Amino acid sequence: MTLTTSSAAPVTLTDTGLEVLLPGGKTAYFNNYWLRDNCPTSFDSQTRERVFDIFHLEAAPRPRRAEVVEGALEIAWDGENHTSRYPLEWLASYAEGKRRPDPSDLPRRAWFADHYPNVARFRQADLMADKAKVAEWLKALIVEGVALVTDMPDSDEALTDLVKLMGHVRPTFFGEYFDVMTHIEPTNLAYTAKALELHTDTPAEDMAPGVQFLHCRANSVEGGANLFLDGVAVANDFRELYPEDFKLLAETEVPFYCEHDTYDVRSRQRVIELDAHGEVSGVTISQHMADVFDLPQDVLDRYYPAFCRFGRMLQSAKYLMRFRINAGECIVFDNHRIVHGREAYSATSGARYLRGTYADRGEMRSTYRALTSEGRFK
Amino acid sequence: MTLTTSSAAPVTLTDTGLEVLLPGGKTAYFNNYWLRDNCPTSFDSQTRERVFDIFHLEAAPRPRRAEVVEGALEIAWDGENHTSRYPLEWLASYAEGKRRPDPSDLPRRAWFADHYPNVARFRQADLMADKAKVAEWLKALIVEGVALVTDMPDSDEALTDLVKLMGHVRPTFFGEYFDVMTHIEPTNLAYTAKALELHTDTPAEDMAPGVQFLHCRANSVEGGANLFLDGVAVANDFRELYPEDFKLLAETEVPFYCEHDTYDVRSRQRVIELDAHGEVSGVTISQHMADVFDLPQDVLDRYYPAFCRFGRMLQSAKYLMRFRINAGECIVFDNHRIVHGREAYSATSGARYLRGTYADRGEMRSTYRALTSEGRFK
Numbered sequence: 001m002t003l004t005t006s007s008a009a010p011v012t013l014t015d016t017g018l019e020v021l022l023p024g025g026k027t028a029y030f031n032n033y034w035l036r037d038n039c040p041t042s043f044d045s046q047t048r049e050r051v052f053d054i055f056h057l058e059a060a061p062r063p064r065r066a067e068v069v070e071g072a073l074e075i076a077w078d079g080e081n082h083t084s085r086y087p088l089e090w091l092a093s094y095a096e097g098k099r100r101p102d103p104s105d106l107p108r109r110a111w112f113a114d115h116y117p118n119v120a121r122f123r124q125a126d127l128m129a130d131k132a133k134v135a136e137w138l139k140a141l142i143v144e145g146v147a148l149v150t151d152m153p154d155s156d157e158a159l160t161d162l163v164k165l166m167g168h169v170r171p172t173f174f175g176e177y178f179d180v181m182t183h184i185e186p187t188n189l190a191y192t193a194k195a196l197e198l199h200t201d202t203p204a205e206d207m208a209p210g211v212q213f214l215h216c217r218a219n220s221v222e223g224g225a226n227l228f229l230d231g232v233a234v235a236n237d238f239r240e241l242y243p244e245d246f247k248l249l250a251e252t253e254v255p256f257y258c259e260h261d262t263y264d265v266r267s268r269q270r271v272i273e274l275d276a277h278g279e280v281s282g283v284t285i286s287q288h289m290a291d292v293f294d295l296p297q298d299v300l301d302r303y304y305p306a307f308c309r310f311g312r313m314l315q316s317a318k319y320l321m322r323f324r325i326n327a328g329e330c331i332v333f334d335n336h337r338i339v340h341g342r343e344a345y346s347a348t349s350g351a352r353y354l355r356g357t358y359a360d361r362g363e364m365r366s367t368y369r370a371l372t373s374e375g376r377f378k
Numbered sequence: 379m380t381l382t383t384s385s386a387a388p389v390t391l392t393d394t395g396l397e398v399l400l401p402g403g404k405t406a407y408f409n410n411y412w413l414r415d416n417c418p419t420s421f422d423s424q425t426r427e428r429v430f431d432i433f434h435l436e437a438a439p440r441p442r443r444a445e446v447v448e449g450a451l452e453i454a455w456d457g458e459n460h461t462s463r464y465p466l467e468w469l470a471s472y473a474e475g476k477r478r479p480d481p482s483d484l485p486r487r488a489w490f491a492d493h494y495p496n497v498a499r500f501r502q503a504d505l506m507a508d509k510a511k512v513a514e515w516l517k518a519l520i521v522e523g524v525a526l527v528t529d530m531p532d533s534d535e536a537l538t539d540l541v542k543l544m545g546h547v548r549p550t551f552f553g554e555y556f557d558v559m560t561h562i563e564p565t566n567l568a569y570t571a572k573a574l575e576l577h578t579d580t581p582a583e584d585m586a587p588g589v590q591f592l593h594c595r596a597n598s599v600e601g602g603a604n605l606f607l608d609g610v611a612v613a614n615d616f617r618e619l620y621p622e623d624f625k626l627l628a629e630t631e632v633p634f635y636c637e638h639d640t641y642d643v644r645s646r647q648r649v650i651e652l653d654a655h656g657e658v659s660g661v662t663i664s665q666h667m668a669d670v671f672d673l674p675q676d677v678l679d680r681y682y683p684a685f686c687r688f689g690r691m692l693q694s695a696k697y698l699m700r701f702r703i704n705a706g707e708c709i710v711f712d713n714h715r716i717v718h719g720r721e722a723y724s725a726t727s728g729a730r731y732l733r734g735t736y737a738d739r740g741e742m743r744s745t746y747r748a749l750t751s752e753g754r755f756k
Contacts, residue, residue: 296475
């Protein structure tokens with residue numbers, strides 16, 4: 001048995017804050033502004049908002065008295081009739097300056113061409129009835145980026161009901177829903193029977209919608225196989241094989257556009273997207289929406305070979321999951337991660353109708369957190 | 379009169395591209411990949427999409443023959459039965475690697491406490507009837523960040539119709555609309571009669587909605603004055619007075635949260651937001667939604683004094699526009715730029731009802747571009 005002993009004083013004042021002896025024997029420093037700002041009374045348990053406004057302080061906060069009492073730091077503040085009380089365990093969780101833990105921060109699991117039989121599957125009615133199933137579904141979407149919802153009723157409402165389990169329908173510049181079928185005057189290649197190159201959707205938006213839904217209402221045509229791949233799997237391999245190219249694609253913004261009579265949407269995106277941990281969280285690929293790259297030509301000398309190397313890797317057999325979506329299924333996927341396309345089909349051989357829409361990744365994660373964790377105020 | 383003369387060859391091949399003599403006598407370099415990718419035939423005039431996919435090229439593109447013919451560069455490509463023809467004027471516009479001009483890239487005009495009489499005003503019926511008025515309205519929103527729409531019908535539809543002139547209603551995690559009035563079980567301080575500290579809305583979203591609409595349906599209470607200020611005006615002054623503090627606020631991400639029974643939204647934002655030119659484009663301020671800052675305490679030693687200095691500046695009389703919104707008016711503003719709040723009111727002294735909603739800045743700019751410029755395919 002090891003005894004933790006310490007000769008440090010429980011609390012020592014410095015010019016800007018306090019040194020506090022924490023459970024376990026380590027001493028940690030806390031800034032006075034931070035302490036005053038985060039007094040437990042700063043948060044209202046009914047509205048669950050922070051209700052203290054530090055901008056109204058007239059001078060830098062200073063403790064008049066600070067001591068440890070029954071496992072908590074107590075501070076009486078100078079010039080205020082206010083005492084704050086912080087449990088030491090709570091202070092310890094902020095001592096190292098680490099980000100607050102996030103239940104939705106699950107590691108991504110890359111997948112490859114043979115993934116189709118293992119795609120997570122959920123019956124729509126089960127999701128509607130059971131919040132625990134919804135949590136499983138969202139977890140699959142966070143970890144693998146794709147899931148199939150089966151036994152979907154053949155109605156517009158079925159799709160909307162499904163979206164509402166994770167958030168709200170997120171309209172894009174072309175509306176709340178889109179109907180993938182052959183249109184007479186197509187504004188988009190998706191609305192023809194032609195092959196669709198591998199892509200992510202609506203990259204020209206400031207922030208392209210994060211979760212895509214494709215509800216298959218009919219699919220009796222010849223051809224039109226679905227092509228899906230995990231951009232994270234490809235980008236992780238690319239990072240290992242071509243680290244310099246990876247860096248270029250993760251750091252260089254290239255322009256995207258989407259233009260028609262009533263819209264002219266433009267943005268700049270990085271082809272490889274990294275998360276806060278520096279891990280690949282997604283990719284943005286779309287030849288259809290790629291604008292003329294308006295970068296210096298000497299940058300393009302390096303960028304284009306890297307871009308084409310990555311693009312060819314996306315098309316390699318190792319990654320490409322090929323399957324046929326059936327009427328009554330809805331494929332749901334992370335639109336910043338999963339790259340999708342389809343083979344050409346014969347428009348006269350039958351009917352093919354997919355109704356699509358989007359939701360936000362942020363709302364999906366919000367719902368996942370609310371379903372799986374206690375939160376701060378529950 | 380000066381004659382521009384040049385002894386340079388019209389086209390010179392290099393290992394990776396071409397040197398081309400442009401009108402005016404300057405020679406510029408263009409990369410082969412870039413040239414091949416942007417052959418005018420790469421773009422389809424019906425769907426207005428790029429239809430060429432450079433990932434399918436088997437080798438790096440190389441010209442077999444390149445010459446200038448009647449003001450255009452003509453390239454016959456090696457290994458392909460394809461000739462590209464690029465007008466020299468078009469090439470010249472990409473020669474310096476400058477970003478494609480954007481009609482919506484208008485300089486922002488900062489405003490101060492005395493701005494209320496000069497706020498751009500538009501009658502709702504005029505906007506509904508006249509696209510030129512819509513363009514003026516969007517220009518005011520881009521340049522000044524705020525505009526008033528008057529003579530609004532007293533209906534839910536009036537607000538929706540107004541939003542649709544610039545884009546789509548952008549739902550947040552709490553839905554498509556919000557009703558600012560006193561609620562019996564408030565989930566938010568806005569739903570009480572209390573004062574509302576100066577803030578921007580929903581900072582806990584990945585990307586907080588860019589344009590906010592507040593349609594006043596009733597306002598007969600005592601008190602409740604509206605407080606609006608231009609975050610750009612404050613941040614520009616702050617940059618001049620406290621450059622080190624400015625840098626901290628523009629570079630450090632701090633956490634925001636919004637948590638209730640069914641949601642737990644989290645994000646990290648920079649208090650001062652810069653655009654592609656390094657100019658201040660907005661601010662994110664919300665004591666209500668500020669999470670406990672989970673940064674190293676020695677960073678907080680520098681961050682908090684800067685943050686409080688900026689927060690106090692926001693509240694100074696130089697910037698604060700104080701007015702009373704009237705029934706039938708809708709104030710529309712850039713939610714990343716304009717900081718708003720209100721004074722407390724007496725809930726029993728009359729009725730106060732504002733219906734709010736959001737749209738996207740990207741869609742607003744898209745609509746502005748489509749209304750004011752020819753575009754590439756028109």
